[in-house]
Amino acid sequence: MVNLHDIRYLRIGTGHLEDAIEYCTRIVGLQLVAREGGAAYFRSDKAPVRGDTRDHTLVYCAGDPREHSIGFDLKDHESLDAAAADLERAGYPVRAGTRAECEQRRVRDFIATEDPSGNRIEIVVRPHHSGVRYFPARDAGITHFSHIGLRTRDAPKDEAFWTRICNARVSDWIGEAPLLRIGTVHHSLALFPSTFPGVQHINHQVEDIDDIMRSYYFLREQGVRIVFGPGRHATSSAVFLYFEGPDGMVYEYSTGVKHIAPEAEAAYRPRQFPFTPESFCIWGSKPDIPEFRAHAAADGSRQDRAGANEVALESALR
Numbered sequence: 244m245v246n247l248h249d250i251r252y253l254r255i256g257t258g259h260l261e262d263a264i265e266y267c268t269r270i271v272g273l274q275l276v277a278r279e280g281g282a283a284y285f286r287s288d289k290a291p292v293r294g295d296t297r298d299h300t301l302v303y304c305a306g307d308p309r310e311h312s313i314g315f316d317l318k319d320h321e322s323l324d325a326a327a328a329d330l331e332r333a334g335y336p337v338r339a340g341t342r343a344e345c346e347q348r349r350v351r352d353f354i355a356t357e358d359p360s361g362n363r364i365e366i367v368v369r370p371h372h373s374g375v376r377y378f379p380a381r382d383a384g385i386t387h388f389s390h391i392g393l394r395t396r397d398a399p400k401d402e403a404f405w406t407r408i409c410n411a412r413v414s415d416w417i418g419e420a421p422l423l424r425i426g427t428v429h430h431s432l433a434l435f436p437s438t439f440p441g442v443q444h445i446n447h448q449v450e451d452i453d454d455i456m457r458s459y460y461f462l463r464e465q466g467v468r469i470v471f472g473p474g475r476h477a478t479s480s481a482v483f484l485y486f487e488g489p490d491g492m493v494y495e496y497s498t499g500v501k502h503i504a505p506e507a508e509a510a511y512r513p514r515q516f517p518f519t520p521e522s523f524c525i526w527g528s529k530p531d532i533p534e535f536r537a538h539a540a541a542d543g544s545r546q547d548r549a550g551a552n553e554v555a556l557e558s559a560l561r
C-alpha cells in the first residue's frame with residue numbers, strides 16, 4: 244500500500260508563461276516566489292504555524308498545456324522504495340526522479356508513475372517547507388491549495404488504483420465520479436469521466452463565504468468567466484466558486500469543506516449521489532463545466548464538449 248500523506252503540488256505546462264503569471268498573481272491571489280528555467284513557482288499556504296507553509300504548491304512551466312504532474316508526499320519518508328515496489332508489482336512502471344528534477348521540485352527524492360488513465364503522479368519525500376510566510380499580491384482570502392479534479396477515462400479502474408494500491412478512500416460518488424480523501428479533508432482529489440487525462444480543476448480554500456462573494460464580484464469586474472457558482476456542494480458541504488483560467492483550466496475557490504476525523508473513519512460510509520446538477524449544487528447553480536454537466540463519456544454531447552476542450556488546448560499551443 245502506498246501511504247500518501249497529502250497532495251503537495253501541481254506542475255502544469257503553458258504556452259503563455261507571462262499570461263499565466265499575471266493570472267495567478269493578479270486574479271487568483273497566489274504569490275510568485277521563484278522564476279527559473281522557464282518555470283514560475285507559486286505559494287498559497289496561510290499556515291497557522293510559521294514553517295508549515297509549503298515551499299510552493301503550483302508551478303507553471305513553459306511547454307505543452309496538456310502536461311500536468313501532481314505531487315503527493317508520503318506519510319513515511321523511508322517507504323519510498325517500498326512504494327515503488329508496490330506500484331511495480333501492481334503493473335505500474337516507476338521512474339526515479341533525477342537530482343536536477345528533485346531540485347526543481349524542492350524535494351529530497353521522488354518517483355514518478357501514471358494512473359490507469361495516464362495521469363502523471365509524482366510521489367515525493369522530504370519536500371521543502373518555507374520559513375517565509377505566504378504574502379499574496381491580491382487578498383483573495385486563500386488559506387491553502389487543497390484539491391484537484393482529475394480526468395479519468397475509466398472511473399472504476401482509476402478508483403481501484405487510488406484506493407487499492409494507494410491509501411485513498413471514497414468519501415462520496417456523484418454518478419461514476421468518486422471524491423477521494425487521503426487525509427481528513429472530504430476530498431483531495433475527485434475523478435471526473437473524460438476522454439483524455441489531465442487536471443480538470445484546481446482548488447484553493449478561502450477563509451469564509453465573504454471571500455467567495457468578494458471574489459465573485461471582483462472576477463466579474465475583471466472579465467473573468469465564472470463557470471459555476473456561487474453555490475454549495477451537496478457532497479462536501481463546501482461553498483464554492485469556479486472560474487476560467489489560462490489554457491481552459493478551471494480554478495475553484497471554496498470554503499467550509501467537510502472533514503472526516505480519524506475516529507470517524509471506521510463508521511464512515513460513502514454516499515451515492517446521482518449525476519444531476521443538484522448533487523453538485525444544492526442552491527440551484529448550474530455548471531458550465533463539461534465534466535459536471537453530463538454523465539459518462541458515452542454521452543454524445545459530452546464527447547463534443549470534451550473535444551472542444553482539446554481543440555481549445557491545441558489552439559493555445561499555437
Ligand SMILES: [Fe+2]
Pocket residue numbers: 390391392444446495
Ligand atoms: Fe473542487
